[in-house]
Amino acid sequence: xxxxxxxxxxxxxxxxxxxxxxxxxxxxxxxxxxxxxxxxxxxxxxxxxxxxxxxxxxxxxxxxxxxxxxxxxxxxxxxxxxxxxxxxxxxxxxxxxxxxxxxxxxxxxxxxxxxxxxxxxxxxxxxxxxxxxxxxxxxxxxxxxxxxxxxxxxxxxxxxxxxxxxxxxxxxxxxxxxxxxxxxxxxxxxxxxxxxxxxxxxxxxxxxxxxxxxxxxxxxxxxxxxxxxxxxxxxxxxxxxxxxxxxxxxxxxxxxx
Amino acid sequence: xxxxxxxxxxxxxxxxxxxxxxxxxxxxxxxxxxxxxxxxxxxxxxxxxxxxxxxxxxxxxxxxxxxxxxxxxxxxxxxxxxxxxxxxxxxxxxxxxxxxxxxxxxxxxxxxxxxxxxxxxxxxxxxxxxxxxxxxxxxxxxxxxxxxxxxxxxxxxxxxxxxxxxxxxxxxxxxxxxxxxxxxxxxxxxxxxxxxxxxxxxxxxxxxxxxxxxxxxxx
Numbered sequence: 001x002x003x004x005x006x007x008x009x010x011x012x013x014x015x016x017x018x019x020x021x022x023x024x025x026x027x028x029x030x031x032x033x034x035x036x037x038x039x040x041x042x043x044x045x046x047x048x049x050x051x052x053x054x055x056x057x058x059x060x061x062x063x064x065x066x067x068x069x070x071x072x073x074x075x076x077x078x079x080x081x082x083x084x085x086x087x088x089x090x091x092x093x094x095x096x097x098x099x100x101x102x103x104x105x106x107x108x109x110x111x112x113x114x115x116x117x118x119x120x121x122x123x124x125x126x127x128x129x130x131x132x133x134x135x136x137x138x139x140x141x142x143x144x145x146x147x148x149x150x151x152x153x154x155x156x157x158x159x160x161x162x163x164x165x166x167x168x169x170x171x172x173x174x175x176x177x178x179x180x181x182x183x184x185x186x187x188x189x190x191x192x193x194x195x196x197x198x199x200x201x202x203x204x205x206x207x208x209x210x211x212x213x214x215x216x217x218x219x220x221x222x223x224x225x226x227x228x229x230x231x232x233x234x235x236x237x238x239x240x241x242x243x244x245x246x247x248x249x250x251x252x253x254x255x256x257x
Numbered sequence: 258x259x260x261x262x263x264x265x266x267x268x269x270x271x272x273x274x275x276x277x278x279x280x281x282x283x284x285x286x287x288x289x290x291x292x293x294x295x296x297x298x299x300x301x302x303x304x305x306x307x308x309x310x311x312x313x314x315x316x317x318x319x320x321x322x323x324x325x326x327x328x329x330x331x332x333x334x335x336x337x338x339x340x341x342x343x344x345x346x347x348x349x350x351x352x353x354x355x356x357x358x359x360x361x362x363x364x365x366x367x368x369x370x371x372x373x374x375x376x377x378x379x380x381x382x383x384x385x386x387x388x389x390x391x392x393x394x395x396x397x398x399x400x401x402x403x404x405x406x407x408x409x410x411x412x413x414x415x416x417x418x419x420x421x422x423x424x425x426x427x428x429x430x431x432x433x434x435x436x437x438x439x440x441x442x443x444x445x446x447x448x449x450x451x452x453x454x455x456x457x458x459x460x461x462x463x464x465x466x467x468x469x470x471x472x473x474x475x476x
Contacts, residue, residue: 084476102342
């Protein structure tokens, strides 16, 4: 339940740049660490993964890999606060996220599989609408240009191709600054040129002190990113059935992190 | 931010074209059919007028509910709304307000013309508009809860009707009661006060319940 008090400046129309949302709203250098410890996920009745731990510093990136159904999207949704987790803790700068989800939401961008492009709104209107949702008067200039779709600014969403809609969804990352990017297979439907643009965007974001968690099947170049293989954290169904405690979860992986 | 969201919803509704006016069109058509079906007997028409107008308004509001959150759910906008700075309760309130502005308000505006068609007295006509102005936002707020609960279902329309109709019944009873009170000159205040009280309660509870339902479906 978000604190109601924080909504009032918003409701009274004191929007625009003057309306500060709690927490940092850009990737200032020296910003916080983002940590996850022993995160577990259950979907329906089915355990998906457990014992997922990582730590990200400013400039860091984490590549989520794993087979289809390994839980990449679920982990990203857990990190965004859209999905409850079955166990574990998430921390930003040492403080548990459960204490203040509204602040966490203001410092992350989540780009899922759906593009959230309305058929009747133009690209500019779509982008500005997203910026409004984050308490800003309008989107930063240049967000469309960074993805090579500046000439589509006045084209309604219904005339955009799948790849163009995807580019527009990714332009959201630049429309309002946020230190943490959670990207779920961002380059699906994108051509090689756009994929390179996205890779450059992420690199730029990291060099500015931002962080990124990216689910990928390897088509996106993420230099120096840590890899988190969710297949290693999968909970084997037969191990659960056997009730074998030592086999139930994966051995904690002592990898790079 | 709240009003920007309302504005955005209104833009979407306007650009959505005739689809968003369907509720009003249905309302007008349904009410106009009654004199044709029942016959031109003025006494009978004026006796059934309050009920006919209110039932048609209620069904028209119901008809327009299933798209309230479904479109945003399907294209991923709902997740962004949840991640935005505006608490989800106020997002629901903004969307419901926009829903009322595009369905309830036009219904109340069209009602006097239709009431004349049904030979309603001028006193009844005024109270009819007032009761619709109080009652249609209530219908939108209650409906938002049903729409939020069924947002992830493919064909949620029928289920919304089942969920929401029992809660619509009191609105109908007191709405019609107010108009009949005016026509028969037995006082309208009690019925209108109950409608107003219900509206205040729904303004607070509706968004809370709908937001909780939406959070559940996000899981």
